[in-house]
Amino acid sequence: MEKKIGVYICEGCGIGEALDLEALSEVATGEFGVAVCRKHAFLCGEEGVQIIKSDIEKEGVNSVVIAACSPRVMYDVFDFGPDKLLERVNLREQVVWCHPPNDEDTQMLAEDQLRMGITKINDMALPEPFRAEELSKDILVVGGGLTGLVAAREAAKAGYRVVLVEKEAELGGYLKRVYKLPPSSPPYNELKDTGIDELISYVTGSELIKVYTGATVESIEGAPCMFDVTIRKNGGSSRERVGAIVLATGSVPYDPSGLDGLGYGKFPDVVTLQQVEEMFLSDSVKRPSDGGEIGGVAFVLCAGSRDENHLPYCSSACCVEALKQAKYFKDRNPDMPVYVIYRDIRANGVYELFYKEMQKEKVFLIKGEVKAVEDDGSGKLVLTVDDVLTGSPVMTESVDLVVLATGMVPTTAFGEPYRQVQSQEGQDEMQVPPDVILVSNILNLKYRQGPELPALKYGFPDSHFICFPYESRRTGIYPAGSVRAPMDYARAVDDATGAALKAIQCVELTAQGMAVHPRAGDMSYPEFFMQRCTQCKRCTEECPFGAINEDEKANPLPNPTRCRRCGVCMGACPERIISFKNYSVGMIGNMIKSINVPDEYEEKPRILVLACENDAYPALDMAGLRRLEYNPWVRIIPLRCLGSMNIVWIADALSKGIDGILLLGCKRGDDYQCHFIKGSELANIRMTKIKETLDRLVLESERVRVEEVSISDYYRLPQILNDFAEKLEELGPNPYKGF
Known part of the structure; x- marks a missing residue:
């Protein structure tokens, strides 16, 4: 699309009092020659929004840059439709609220942030949602115990067709062998009946629920809205196409x-x-x-x-x-x-x-x-x-x-561990601990990454201990009940309802070409320039969600509806052939190159901060909200995940003359915080290659640092940034300044 860019600068929330807005406008109109540049005292108010909409309608503006508050707020106000490009430049939380007003360094920071925003929108293209044929919104429930029955019932009540598969000859699972349930209503002194027979009657009597008993899942191929399920029963097999899967196979007593x-x-x-x-x-x-x-x-x-x-x-x-x-x-x-x-x-x-x-x-x-x-x-x-x-x-x-x-032991925790086989090429540089995928006969996925869900601590196939209950590391497959975590009957009912709702969210968003989680609504997806692919397998090895299979020649076979849009594959690819319409290696590289780097005699070092958008970037916002001041040499670029970092950005930054690079990612470990599972871990692993880059450029390895923060660590950020700035002063200026 031919772009007509409009830049809109807000004067409110202290921005107008702290910055020279005329100089900011000159950056937009003079350096970049944007078609429209306006200032307004209250840009998120009705009048301010109307000015932007009027320019879109009358001036033909189709690419909007909002220089105001954080992109994490007012996103509903600054929504001009899917056919318009939008970029937010954070002048409030990360410039004027955490740096001295009317200061030269604060002004330079604001101008660089605007430069990066305009550069980014110049490189962006409108996302085109992935559309596939023969999409299904049916939901497969594997397991006919309490959790599976409730999930099937709730999905059917919402109007969705359900396929329920139970390996035993009758429904009910463990609850059929239970005498009474603990009390759940006042005065909490009388046990209650299980109610399992009534639940079974509802499920078997529903026209929207197709029940297979004495049956197993022989195989599952495909991806969300395109799962092809083969069900084995009585020596024969049936095929069902479904959109999402609820895994409710429960647990067994130890x-x-x-x-x-x-x-x-x-x-x-x-x-x-x-x-x-x-x-x-x-x-x-x-x-x-x-x-x-x-x-x-x-x-x-x-x-x-x-x-x-x-x-x-x-x-x-x-x-x-x-x-x-x-x-x-x-x-x-x-x-x-x-x-x-x-x-x-x-x-x-x-x-x-x-x-x-x-x-x-x-x-x-x-x-x-x-x-x-x-x-x-x-x-x-x-x-x-x-x-x-x-x-x-x-x-x-x-x-x-x-x-x-x-x-209780989850039914997924049986069998010998099946480990992903890593490619021999480059094994010394990529020692990513493989997921442990336990061989079983539950789902039998036809995934390159293994036939079952990756098991986390203690063998439970949950996805994220902190942020995402019900999800697994396989998009569109939602564990629920005691297969996901130890729980009682009441919680299992709630869990089943939650998983059914997640499955519904999955099929609805996927049918529209949108990501499900955590970037819900994102219509971009990775595109592969296969002519330059070297079959190194880095993208298939490192994808945390099994979104990429391989063909017989080891070429990557992406499954867009499995993708969570983290960009880990983009960061992994040494040939840089993977990109998104609105997020690419070249785009971030150009943003880095747009930073104005003073020469060494001005004694104004520059620090590039590549911040994970899920925890580090919000933590920086939180520091601004609390008016915590830190070094103004920083220039912040949000990344979808630190795992999407491509090491060419390090070379771009250092070649530009930037003095140091700080990688801010989420915490990792058993109780990990990373929304995309392996982002911080992969960034740390790639640091070994970054050292090679620094050695090649004859630069100190201390110029690049990785820090792990959670959103609640905002109070640590000023110290982290200031300490890094002091270290760079000790090292002296980057010798590549001015080249």
Whole structure:
């Protein structure tokens, strides 16, 4: 499109009082020759917006640069339609609110930020949404237990067709083997029915839900809105095209056979929570050893949980399940002695009231660790407990039944680890730890990156511990219920509803050619200039979301509807053949080159800050909101993800004469913050190649630094920026200034 650029500078929020706006206007009209440049006292007000709309209508402006507040605010006000290009220049939070007013350095910073904004819009093109044929908005639910049934019901209630696949012959899952549920309504002293039969009746009776029982998913090919699912049943197979997938295969109880220290397998009257449910469901509440009456019960919580030798995590629901079963026994015989030995009681929310009810019913609660389970000589069992409160060992009365509250293990955590195979070429420079993908027979994805969802800590296939519940690292596939994280029944219902809504969001946005998350609504997608591809596999190896397959010649095969628009592939590509219409290697390089770098005699160093838009850039905004002052030598360019950083930008900046580059990315690790999973990790790995660039340019490696920040670390940023500036002063000016 032939661009007609309009630059609009706001005078409000202190901008007009802190900057020479005439000089700013001269940058736009004199240096760049923009067609329209206007100033307004209150640009986000009705009159200011109307001026812009009038120029679009009467002057033919189709590319708008707003020099005002952060792009993270007023985005709805400055929305002029998908057929207009828009760029925001942050003069408020990152210039006038964090630097001295009417200062030469502050003015130079504002002018450089405007230069970069105009340069960027010059290089931008209108995104063209990806449109595919035969798109489906149907939703596949894998698993017919509580979570799967609720997800299917909620999606159908919203008007979407659902395909439900359950491997067992009947629906209901684990809940079919449960006697009662904990109370969920006042006064929280009565157990409630499971309601599973009514839920099954709704699902099987819905015209929008197609149910496969005794069936498995043989394979899944394709991408969101284009998933082709092969379902195996009774020796035959059926094909379904769906738009999104809810994985609701649940969890299984931890195998207690290794808990011989608690008497399991040694004494027949040591059982699990699941065995107690079966006793009450069949109305056969007897001692397993001899069929005798049960006159006393002891529950052992955290049996094998929170234990590095077994399950290192808490399974969340075991405490309340044990209290619920304690009530089973108390309801049959109020005088029966019932012990609950616990390390900690997890009875949050309204379960606290149920916990207090069980105290009133004289359930004995002992905080401690079971050291031994022994036969008392009469066939009954005695427990020796290290009591935390008394600091001494205590023994329970003789009981007829010991119940182990074992944890839950996700159904995705079975099989031998399947690891991605990394290419031999360049392996020394790219040591990205591969995802662990566990072989199973649940989804059987036809993805180059493996047949199942990548498993995170403890084998759960969640996507992001902090920001994105329900999501996995495979776009369009949403784990829900206890396959995603340990949870109780009530939370599983909420989880199922959330996953169904996520699946609906996925199919609706994908059908419009938009990204789903976290850049929801983004209509750009990566384009590949295949003529220069060297089949190095860097893009397929590094994509955190499995968005790129490979053909038989190792050429990348992008799947645009799987893509989350992070740009990691763009940063990975050594040939720079991957770009977006509104985000490319050349665009950021030109923005860097547009910075006005004073010569060394002016003693005004320049620092390029490449900031992740998800945490680092908002943190910089937060510093401005709190008027935290920092060095004005910085020039900030937001990146979609630090993992999209291409090392050519480092060479561009240093060749330009910029004195230092600070890469601000999200935190990483087990409880990672990176919205795109591996951004900061990849940036750190690429630092090894950056050192090669610096050595080639005969420059100090200290001129490039990586810092990890979360949005709440805004208060650290002035110190980080100022310390880096001091280090650069020690190193002296970049010798490439003026060349």
